[in-house]
Amino acid sequence: MPISLAVEDELSEHLLRALLRQSGRGFVIGAVYGKRGAAYLKCRLRGFNLAARHSTWLVLTDLDARECVPTLIQEWFACPLAEYPARRQPNLLFRVAAREAEAWVMADREQFAGFLGIATKAVPVGMDAVDDPKGLLLRLAAQSRNRQVRDDLLPRPGERRTIGPNYNGRLGEFLHSRWRAKAACVHSNSLARAWKRLIAFHPTGGSSGAGLPD
Template identity: 35%
Template sequence: MGFMYLAVEDELSEEVGIRIIKGVLGSGFAFKTLRKNGFGYLKSKIESFIEMSQYYPVLMITDLDKEACAPKLKEKWFKSLEKPERFIFRIAVREIESWVLADTDDFAAYLGVRPSLLPKNPDALLDPKATLINIAKKAKKPLRLDIVPEQGAIAVQGLGYNRALCQFIREQWDCQRAASRSESLSRACTRVAELRSN
């Protein structure tokens, strides 16, 4: 049985990371999650994660957000640090929600909407979370109430947002199908698959 660390920004990224590990490496690959809300924790601990990867692989997932491109973000985070082979640094373009949206048919079925409402190229979206919430406005009522913020609310997402999306990831999301519509996810799956031969 193999072992690795999974370092992520938030609860939704954690569920996606777990599904990638299980989907690519199988359930026999053990892991421990490292998470405190936000990318600040990941960025501040990057030297520690690099050191940990000398002993066990580390998969770290962060969002591109407003950064111009993945190489720019990587340059800012690593600076002069060397990235070991077993430190898998993956960037969701532009947010983890784009990887959620990439499993088009399953997510459409979960929401109860037409697959044609979902984007063909989620990596090209400037604001995947906003896109997801707009699609969820047409979802079945329980999910719509969970995902979409109440009218006039300060919050950008519904109170049950994480609960609803994490349930979808755990029960239905398929990383291999999603990878066919997301280049950034496909690259993540390919890098994780390399651990099978290490």
């Protein structure tokens, strides 16, 4: 099943590739758009939605500091929530990570802890409630017993950048080799909802019949 992706960054692309592969639905990823931040995605969402009249699209963005997903949906689709089902094309899968993609990465607690070489109990059980997932990930990475992992994920002293030189590459390696989507769904409700939609999705050429956001 051909599908195009639109994401905020490289990590989100790695995450969706792992998620789609593990879904077992036979998705074949074509073009990947974005990787320029949330503002870029929001600006081009109307175009992605129009393109979904003829092909399948999966858009992933972060909730960040917004109060809730319905607030983001109204902002991005420029309509009241009640009009969202008619505004969104049925072949556009629009998903929101609470509060950042890093929360979905860490939601497979056992594997992520093993990847860092730390105790599983150090990784929270309710990832959607974490206010700053990226900050948490970096704090946990600082505890890693693996020097190469620390060097890849953490910014070097004196540098302005907020992440390490191989942050996306190292986390991408984890996602493709160790991360388990089903296990991660247990500790992230936003991921569990996205997984449910992927598993149940069937492309259509008809008008949108999707309900309100779940």
